[in-house]
Amino acid sequence: MNETIDYAEMLEIPVSTLNVTKKRSKKRREELKDRVVEAVNERMEGAEEPAREEDGVTAADNLVDYGEDAAPRPKRRFLESRLLVGEFVAVLALCATILLTNIFWQESAINTFFANILSPSAAEDTVDERVYSELTPSSVVSDPAVVCSVGEDGVLTFTAACSVYAPCDGSVANVTAAEDGTYTVEIAHTSTFSTVLSGLTYAYCAAGDEVLSTIPVGYSDGAAVVSVAMYDAGTLIRAYTVGENNDILWNA
Numbered sequence: 001m002n003e004t005i006d007y008a009e010m011l012e013i014p015v016s017t018l019n020v021t022k023k024r025s026k027k028r029r030e031e032l033k034d035r036v037v038e039a040v041n042e043r044m045e046g047a048e049e050p051a052r053e054e055d056g057v058t059a060a061d062n063l064v065d066y067g068e069d070a071a072p073r074p075k076r077r078f079l080e081s082r083l084l085v086g087e088f089v090a091v092l093a094l095c096a097t098i099l100l101t102n103i104f105w106q107e108s109a110i111n112t113f114f115a116n117i118l119s120p121s122a123a124e125d126t127v128d129e130r131v132y133s134e135l136t137p138s139s140v141v142s143d144p145a146v147v148c149s150v151g152e153d154g155v156l157t158f159t160a161a162c163s164v165y166a167p168c169d170g171s172v173a174n175v176t177a178a179e180d181g182t183y184t185v186e187i188a189h190t191s192t193f194s195t196v197l198s199g200l201t202y203a204y205c206a207a208g209d210e211v212l213s214t215i216p217v218g219y220s221d222g223a224a225v226v227s228v229a230m231y232d233a234g235t236l237i238r239a240y241t242v243g244e245n246n247d248i249l250w251n252a
Helices: 003-011 026-046 078-104 109-118 120-124
Strands: 156-158 161-164 170-177 183-188 193-200 218-221 226-232 240-242 248-250
Touching (some): 193 218
Antiparallel strands (some): 156 226, 161 218, 170 183, 240 248
């Protein structure tokens, strides 16, 4: 076959053009990255002195990559520091205020507040300055069938076997025994109002005890006359009467 004819026929053969694009392998990049990290780590382990910039290795080259999931180390913020300083200054100001008020103003609200916290018993020991007419007394006997009478001197008396109560809440000031074997109980209700119960067969309380008008302070077997005398600043109270249920009523 003629070479000229063969070449002409080859020129007439249709040829398709194919573009080939070569992508970089992600795996290859990761392998290259691992090699670099491994090389840096080996260099750091073998080096006795830190690498210098003149050796071609900077501080950034010495960092080891632990992956994308490694959390960065938190840094202290400037606002947090200022907040701590502000709290410290506030505490110092409060201490200085308390110190100054203790020196120059001992009856201030701050001093009273801290005094009640440090010594809560001081609030409980507050003196009751109420007068007797501000209190509502109750019956001094448990049985409404007991006949109670009030003499001209203002002393309430009865003779019966029953429990005996204080007319109002209070604190026992004194308990004494008489020669006939009966007991006398003195109760302080306020700083000025008090009651003296005499002729009790038994006394259920002692000096310093707190008593209530609903709990008996003693008992009478009915052998002796029980007397109840109420005082206002040492003066015998006469302006009261006894109701149908033996309850004490102040005169208006």
